[in-house]
Amino acid sequence: MNNKFQRKSSSARRRCFYLAGSFAVALFLPPFSSAGRADDAKSAEITLVHKERSLQPGEAVLVEMQSSQPLQNLHVEAFGRQFPAFPENGKMVWTGILGIDLEIKPGRYAMTVKGAASDGSSVTARKYLQIIGKKFPARHLSVDEKFVSPGKKALARIEAERKKVNAIFASVTPEKIWSGRFEPPVPGKVISEFGKRSIYNGKPRSPHSGVDLKGATGTPIRAPNAARVVLAEDLYYSGNTIILDHGLGLFSYLAHLSEYLVKEGDRVKPGDLIGKVGATGRVTGPHLHWTVRLIGTRVDPLSLIEILGERE
Numbered sequence: 001m002n003n004k005f006q007r008k009s010s011s012a013r014r015r016c017f018y019l020a021g022s023f024a025v026a027l028f029l030p031p032f033s034s035a036g037r038a039d040d041a042k043s044a045e046i047t048l049v050h051k052e053r054s055l056q057p058g059e060a061v062l063v064e065m066q067s068s069q070p071l072q073n074l075h076v077e078a079f080g081r082q083f084p085a086f087p088e089n090g091k092m093v094w095t096g097i098l099g100i101d102l103e104i105k106p107g108r109y110a111m112t113v114k115g116a117a118s119d120g121s122s123v124t125a126r127k128y129l130q131i132i133g134k135k136f137p138a139r140h141l142s143v144d145e146k147f148v149s150p151g152k153k154a155l156a157r158i159e160a161e162r163k164k165v166n167a168i169f170a171s172v173t174p175e176k177i178w179s180g181r182f183e184p185p186v187p188g189k190v191i192s193e194f195g196k197r198s199i200y201n202g203k204p205r206s207p208h209s210g211v212d213l214k215g216a217t218g219t220p221i222r223a224p225n226a227a228r229v230v231l232a233e234d235l236y237y238s239g240n241t242i243i244l245d246h247g248l249g250l251f252s253y254l255a256h257l258s259e260y261l262v263k264e265g266d267r268v269k270p271g272d273l274i275g276k277v278g279a280t281g282r283v284t285g286p287h288l289h290w291t292v293r294l295i296g297t298r299v300d301p302l303s304l305i306e307i308l309g310e311r312e
Ligand SMILES: [Zn+2]
Pocket: 192, 208, 210, 211, 212, 288, 289, 290
C-alpha cells in the first residue's frame, strides 16, 4: 500500500452526485506529490455506486465502479476485509460484491476502492456505508440430542470438520468462475429464513447462516452458478454436504443431501445436477440448506440473487 498516497487525501478533489438510488463519491488522488512531479499526466478518477436490498447484517452489496482510465487491478476494502473486483467491458468498468456479515454491528463503515491504472499509478475512492441494525427472530427446533450435546468423540470430529470448512472459506480463488445471475438450487420456497437465532432442544446455538429451501427427499439440486466442487462429504452437523467454489472468494454450501452426484475437483456449470435433497445431519426433516460465503462473510443467498438479478 502506498502510504504517501493516503497522506494526500486531504488535498483530494471531491465530487458528489446521485445515481441509481445511491450516493456516489469520486475521490481523486494524484499518484505523486504534486510539488515534486513535472509531468501533467492525469490520474484515473473512479466513480462508484452501490446497490443492495438494504445496508443491514447479512446483505450482499453490489459495487459498480467506473474509471476514467483503464485499470490493471481494483479491489474494495470494507469491514476489515478485502473484496476482489473484476473488469467488465474492457478495463474501465469494474464490479465487486461486498458481504455485510450476519453479526456486523450497526454503524458507519468506510468502503475504500483501491487499484492501479495502466501506467502503474495508484487510484482510490472512498464512500461510507451506514449499516442499520437488524433483529433476527428465533427458531426453536427439536433434534436428536447427539446434535445438541455431542460426546467427546463427536466433538473431535466436529472440530476437525470446522477447521477444514473454515480453511476453504478463508481461501480466495483468483479466477472468477461464476457469471451472470445466481439461481436457487431447488425451486422450493424458503421454510426457514437466513439469520434466525437457532435454539435446539431449548439451547441457543449458532445463528442460521443460510436459507432452508423446501424440498422432498430426492428432489434434484442444481448448481446455483458455475463452480468447482471443493468438498463433497458427510459432515457431522450438515450431513452430506457439497461446497462449491464460485471463484473470487464466493462459495455455496449445500447441506443435508440424501446423496451427492459430484466429487471434489469437478467443474460444474449453472444448473448442473449435483445432488439430491435429503435429511442427513442436524435436521427436523428433509430440506435443502444453502449458505453463501463471500470473503468469509455470511450473507443471505437471496440477497445475492437479488443484486445480480438483472444482469446477463
Ligand atoms: Zn438451514
